[in-house]
Amino acid sequence: MNILSTIAKMKLFIRLFELVILCSLICQVYSTPFLSKSNSNTFGFNRLSVIKNRQAKVWATIPKTRLANATRLPVLEWMIETKQIVPNPNKEQIYFAIGDPTLNGQMVNDESVQAVVDAVNSHKYDGYNSPSGILSAREAVAKRIFEDGGEPTTADDIILTLGGSHALWLAILGLADPGDNILISKPSFPYYKAAILTPNEIEAREYSIDLETREIDLLPIITDEIYQKVVYDGVFVPLAKLAPKVPILMCDGLSKRIHVPGWRLGWLVIYDRYDVLAEVKENVDQSYSNLSQTKGIKPYKPEAAMYMLVQIDDELISMDDIEFCKQMIAEQSLYLLPGSFFGAPNHFRMLMNRKKEQTLEAVDRIVEFVNNVLTPVTLPPMNLMVEENPDNIYLFGPEHQKAVHKAPYVAVN
Structure with a gap:
């Protein structure tokens, strides 16, 4: 009961706040003298034409964002579409489509309420x-996980969320950037794909994993264990118990445990048995400290994921981020990504999930490259003997093998 009461206490005030906002919106709608709806393909479901004091005022048309266009929930669309179908009145309606236990009369117990x-x-x-x-x-939550046979964890490794879907969204948002690949099993919950597309318009593709070559050992894993209490034969085994040397981000909640999907009570548990994320954080801290002391660039310390974005001072460095990254390859054999690819011109992105020694070496190369760009190159002094140059011939520098200027004297080493 401990997990139930404590989580419920924290979450309910959020629901009450949402209810207050909803009531406020309803009051605002009904206080308007007249409302009419018109079909529109713009933001939201409809555009409202507000008629007040006999003068029509139409809300400005707001186009859908790219994220909104990229996000689809087929199950929700199906629910809306099937509501338009009139069922057979001679037969009792049976709901076998949506996994809502309350539709079958499975209600939460009085103790929880x-x-x-x-x-x-x-x-x-x-x-x-x-x-x-x-x-x-x-x-x-940590105590209940252990009592249920899960891997030991602490409160510091747990984030409470607004349901299991929110936990999935946070896990994906914390791990992935545009251009990254996320592998999803099939068949699967359609929200997985929607959650991937929503934060950063990450492209969804199909791949196959060869388990014999243990390719899975190279990947962080997000696991949805909301149904761990719904097992028919055998015993449920949390993936964290079978985890290879990669972080496991486990999503769970109360909706299927005590039949309250509408309460939106969930959590995200981070298992990092081999301190992979701790090493990433150490790389972030050390890289940020070293790069912050370098004139011409400004690092931004990330709070999540495995990347660091570094700004290039365009007042001190004349090249843009694309040229900067190209020159870095040519001079330092260091591969970075231009920030322009992510909507951040005059920035570059570097990884933080490499070994500490390799990360520090990369930082040293960046510092060396920037210092070379900012410091003018001076030629070493030459021991010259000056003789008369009556023919006014070109003076050649021994280091550059090209004429640099005319002079009445010629230099001889």
Whole structure:
């Protein structure tokens, strides 16, 4: 009951806040003298024509964003479409499409409801808490995971979320950038693809994994274990118990445990048995410290993922980010990605998930390259004897093998 009451206490005040906002919007709508709807392919579902004081005022047309166009939820679209179909009135309706237990009369128990009511009445959770969720709730989740046979974890490795889908979204957002590849099993929950496309318009493609060559050992894994309590034969084994030497990000929640999908209570658990993420963080800290001391560039310390974005000072360095990265390859054999590819011109992106020694070597090469760009190259002094040059011939520098200027004297080494 510990996990139930503590998480419910933290989450309910969020739901109440949403209810207040909804009521406010409803009141605002009904206070408008007249509303009419017109079909539109623009932002939202419809465009509202607000008629007030006999003068029509039409809301400005707002086009859909690229992210909105790239995101589709086929299940939701199907639900909306099938509502237009009139079922056979001579037969009782049977819902076998949507996995909502409440549609079959499987309701939450009274004890859970009372825990939520008590939490609201106590006013202990009305204020702000940790962005990761109330500590006691995360501790309760960690305890329940261990009691259920899962891998030991701590509250520091848990983030409370607004349901399992939110946990999936956070996991993908923390790991992936545009251009990255994410492998999804088939068949699978359609929200997986939607969550991938939504944050950064990551392209979805199809690949196959050869398990015999253990390619899977090279990849971080996001696992959806919301149905771990719905096992028919045998015993459920958490993927973290079978994890190779990669981080496991496990998504779970209460919707299937106690039949409350509408409460939106979930969590994201990060298993990093071999401290892979800790090494990434160490690389971030050291790289940021070293690059911050270098004139001509400005690093931005990331709070997640495995990349660092570094700004190029265009007042000190005349080349753009694409030329900068090309010259880095030519002079330092270091491969970076121009920030222009991600909508950040005059920046470059570097990886943080390599070995510490290789990361520090890359940082040293960046520093050396920038210093060379900022420092004018001076030729070494030459021991010259000056003789008269009556023919006014060209003076040749021994280092460059080209005429540099005319002079009445010729230099002889």
